[in-house]
Amino acid sequence: MAAAETTTRTKTLQPLPQIVARTVERAPTGWLSWLTTTDHKRIGIMYLVSTFAFFLIGGAEALLMRVQLAVPENNLLDPSTYNALFTIHGTTMIFLFVVPIMAGFGNYVVPLMIGARDMAFPKLNALSFWLLTSGGLVFYASLFFNPVEVGWFAYAPLSTGAYSPNGGVDAWIFLIHLTGIGSLVGAINFYATIANMRAPGMGWGRLPLFVWTILIYSILLILALPVIAGAVTLLLTDRNFGTAFFDPSQGGDALLWQHLFWFFGHPEVYIMVLPAFGIISEVLPVFARKPIFGYKAIAAATVVIAFLGLLVWAHHMFATPSPDVLLAFFMISSFLISVPTGVKIFNWVATLWRGTIEFKTPLIFCIGFISLFVIGGITGVMLAVFPVDWQLTDTYFVVAHFHYVLVGGSVFAIFAGIYYWFPKITGRMMSEALGKFSFALMFIGFNATFLVQHSLGMEGMVRRVYEYPDIGSLAALNLVSTIGSFILGLGVLVTVVNVVRSVKKGTYAGPDPWKANTLEWFTESPPPVNNFDAVPRIRSVEPMKDIRRQVERQGALEPPHAAPAPEHSVTA
Amino acid sequence: MRSKDPQPRRAATLLCALLATLAALALLAVPASAGWLSPGAGPSGNAQKINTLYWIVLIISIPIFLGVEGALIYAMVKFRARKGAVAAQIRGNTRLEIGWTLGAAVIVVVLAVVTFAFLPAIRNPPPSGPEGLDLRRAGLTGEPVVEGGVGRQPPVPEDGQALNIDVNGQQYVWRYTYPDNDENDLNNVFAYEQMVVPTDTTVVLSIRAQDVAHSWWIPALGGKFDAIPGYTNYTWYNVSEPGVWGGRCAELCGRNHANMVASVRAVTPPEFQRWYTNKRREIAQANEAAARQRQQVESGTPAPGA
Incomplete structure (x- = not known):
């Protein structure tokens, strides 16, 4: 319908705005209203708050690991506790933080950005959130019994009943199933919403880039999640019902698990990082006061990255007994994915070029993102060279690489998103001073933690070890890394303080504090239950810019009290 | 415009200082220790070849790293909001975009060729030397x-x-x-x-x-x-x-x-x-x-x- 209207655009017709919302529903209050809500904004807030809580828990686990590794041959934690910590840390950060917080931003922002009243299936939307929460609860409940110790990748045969007989692995499988169904339902919901509920005039070429990335994120989830769901079901039956899919002594295959897991696991990386790209693509043009450079190239690069992202999984398996032709294929496909990723980085730098950059906290986090993500991208290409990977894989070099991608990349973008959309969500501004202080601590702490870990890997420190010998400079580098991790943690806490303080005490934001480009800034902050009383016709990628320009034009002709009405509105 | 507010300028300076420190750290690390920068070469031919291949890849990537970080720092200093500055409303440049897509593609082709050139010496064992065990x-x-x-x-x-x-x-x-x-x-x-x-x-x-x-x-x-x-x-x-x-x-x-x-x-x-x-x-x-x-x-x- 939207596409049809795009083509039959009329230039002369100027009907009056038709408003169907004759009464504005009052927002319900009380805790029960949060439990039963199907409002995308409230669900979005619950996603953001609960996933951020999981981020803090996962961060505390990381700090415990760093304390254990601060000195060589430390005996603070025993090996089983340490193994449980890194397993729960990885699982939490991936399944309970980065993936669902993107769904949180998507939930809150996507309907607003496309001018919709709510998600396509509001009740399914609530189901997604509660499945995620129950997944997190059953997983963390296993902490009180037998926490899982086999790594977030749960390689068979270590994860099978013979070697990990306790229930931790089963709790982990339950988490994968629950959060998986939640994400799958949510992904279908996003797809249906974006495909069907866009404002009049918003063709695919005018879709905000964040919405593009949420669309591709949803498609990747729909393609990848059934594979991991199948794989963990095979593991579940191997563990509990006497099958032997992964047991070579009974005709099963241990490598099968790795293929199934990474067929999901690598697209999962792009699931975590593509919406981050989307946030960057939204925030940069607003604060550079310049249109995004190469909109089509960035949207196309998102699609190409997603496609190639489905073809690179065995680069996690270069050291396995696999034929050279397979290794060469996955090396080249991994190389290729760096091309669209590079295109995005160049486009972002070009977006800043010749702009008038306003250094607000969201923009600073975006610049932090670009500067760190480049490093993660370059080390990723180095790891794709499979003979080099034979030396570097399963060492701290890899730990450093993916933290540059997922913390320097995704987490910095998530913080940019928090600072950028907080005024819309709460109606109040966050403190700029605290925001910049938080960024400085996080940037310094992050690099101190992870830059030295490249060198740890080169010096031969392997991953997932609870202790290491005092050889070479392992002791010194590990101590630097531990100190850095606490600075990083402090930086995160400053933002937590900033959020808590600003919810009550921040200055009023008004509908559009950043003079932004997309439709969510057209409505009040926080938006009313029905989002929009009227939705303007979309004429470009930057509808708010068009509206502001129109208001200025009308202001020049008419008295200044003229209402900033959109020129062509339809029912919301 | 917002030039009365000293905040943007201070933030830009801080950010540049941070990025410059990062770049300097990366450069200073070069003479620090070979073990910090490469997996190292032991007394066996395969490990030495992998190490050489690693260095080639690292050296190819250094200009890319410096180029992107340099352009970023330059843009932050040069294009920060000042009084009277107007943002150029550029939406893209097809030639430039095709150019850097091809440039990136050429680099990965070079990397693939170099890897395949090194692969046989890493994969295939040479015969034992004259001093070796009979x-x-x-x-x-x-x-x-x-x-x-x-x-x-x-x-x-x-x-x-x-x-x-x-x-x-x-x-x-x-x-x-x-x-x-x-x-x-x-x-x-x-x-x-x-x-x-x-x-x-x-x-x-x-x-x-x-x-x-x-x-x-x-x-x-x-x-x-x-x-x-x-x-x-x-x-x-x-x-x-x-x-x-x-x-x-x-x-x-x-x-x-x-x-x-x-x-x-x-x-x-x-x-x-x-x-x-x-x-x-x-x-x-x-x-x-x-x-x-x-x-x-x-x-x-x-x-x-x-």
Whole structure:
């Protein structure tokens, strides 16, 4: 319908705005209203708050690991506790933080950005959130019994009943199933919403880039999640019902698990990082006061990255007994994915070029993102060279690489998103001073933690070890890394303080504090239950810019009290 | 516009300082220590080739890193909001965009070509050197004790002669079995944790696991090769000088993964020959003693000391 209207655009017709919302529903209050809500904004807030809580828990686990590794041959934690910590840390950060917080931003922002009243299936939307929460609860409940110790990748045969007989692995499988169904339902919901509920005039070429990335994120989830769901079901039956899919002594295959897991696991990386790209693509043009450079190239690069992202999984398996032709294929496909990723980085730098950059906290986090993500991208290409990977894989070099991608990349973008959309969500501004202080601590702490870990890997420190010998400079580098991790943690806490303080005490934001480009800034902050009383016709990628320009034009002709009405509105 | 507000300028300066520190750290690290910047080259050809390949890739990536970070810093300093500055409303530049897409593509093609050029020297073992052990005379030409298993083909040097050692990963120790030329696999020389090999001799390892997945890694002697139950993986090395090189299991294999260490002790061929003959004699003696004991038990006479 939207596409049809795009083509039959009329230039002369100027009907009056038709408003169907004759009464504005009052927002319900009380805790029960949060439990039963199907409002995308409230669900979005619950996603953001609960996933951020999981981020803090996962961060505390990381700090415990760093304390254990601060000195060589430390005996603070025993090996089983340490193994449980890194397993729960990885699982939490991936399944309970980065993936669902993107769904949180998507939930809150996507309907607003496309001018919709709510998600396509509001009740399914609530189901997604509660499945995620129950997944997190059953997983963390296993902490009180037998926490899982086999790594977030749960390689068979270590994860099978013979070697990990306790229930931790089963709790982990339950988490994968629950959060998986939640994400799958949510992904279908996003797809249906974006495909069907866009404002009049918003063709695919005018879709905000964040919405593009949420669309591709949803498609990747729909393609990848059934594979991991199948794989963990095979593991579940191997563990509990006497099958032997992964047991070579009974005709099963241990490598099968790795293929199934990474067929999901690598697209999962792009699931975590593509919406981050989307946030960057939204925030940069607003604060550079310049249109995004190469909109089509960035949207196309998102699609190409997603496609190639489905073809690179065995680069996690270069050291396995696999034929050279397979290794060469996955090396080249991994190389290729760096091309669209590079295109995005160049486009972002070009977006800043010749702009008038306003250094607000969201923009600073975006610049932090670009500067760190480049490093993660370059080390990723180095790891794709499979003979080099034979030396570097399963060492701290890899730990450093993916933290540059997922913390320097995704987490910095998530913080940019928090600072950028907080005024819309709460109606109040966050403190700029605290925001910049938080960024400085996080940037310094992050690099101190992870830059030295490249060198740890080169010096031969392997991953997932609870202790290491005092050889070479392992002791010194590990101590630097531990100190850095606490600075990083402090930086995160400053933002937590900033959020808590600003919810009550921040200055009023008004509908559009950043003079932004997309439709969510057209409505009040926080938006009313029905989002929009009227939705303007979309004429470009930057509808708010068009509206502001129109208001200025009308202001020049008419008295200044003229209402900033959109020129062509339809029912919301 | 917003020039009265000193905040943007201060933030820009701070941010630039941070990025510059990062770049300086990366550059200063170059002379700091070779071990910090590369996996290092040990006394074996495969590890040296991997190290060279690594350096080529690193050197190609340095200009990309400096270019992007440099452009970013320049843009932040030069294009920050000032009084009277107007943002150029540029929406793209097709030529430029096609240019940098092709540029990136060319770089990855170069990387692929370089990798394939280096691959044969890393994958294929060379024949043993002139100072190496004469495997025929030493009676060590036997095939590894492979009991089935799928995966890659074993690498064989051009002259067909290599010391084939069986590496078996188990929770939480490595076991090495040396070949001999008889049919009985139970009397072979074996060792745990430390592998003794002759210098200047091509050693081919058949890597397997008997319980969970492990990964064989001696950094100075080449990359990691996973030991996966049901599969056989292979690698090789040729140590040019005597010494001891350490390593450890690189795949999470359970609670004691951190303590599953390995080392390779390279000794001169005559010394190796002595060690090997000694071990064989000890095994033969132990077998004889066991046979005697069995005989005594079977014939009903109590064993001495029983």
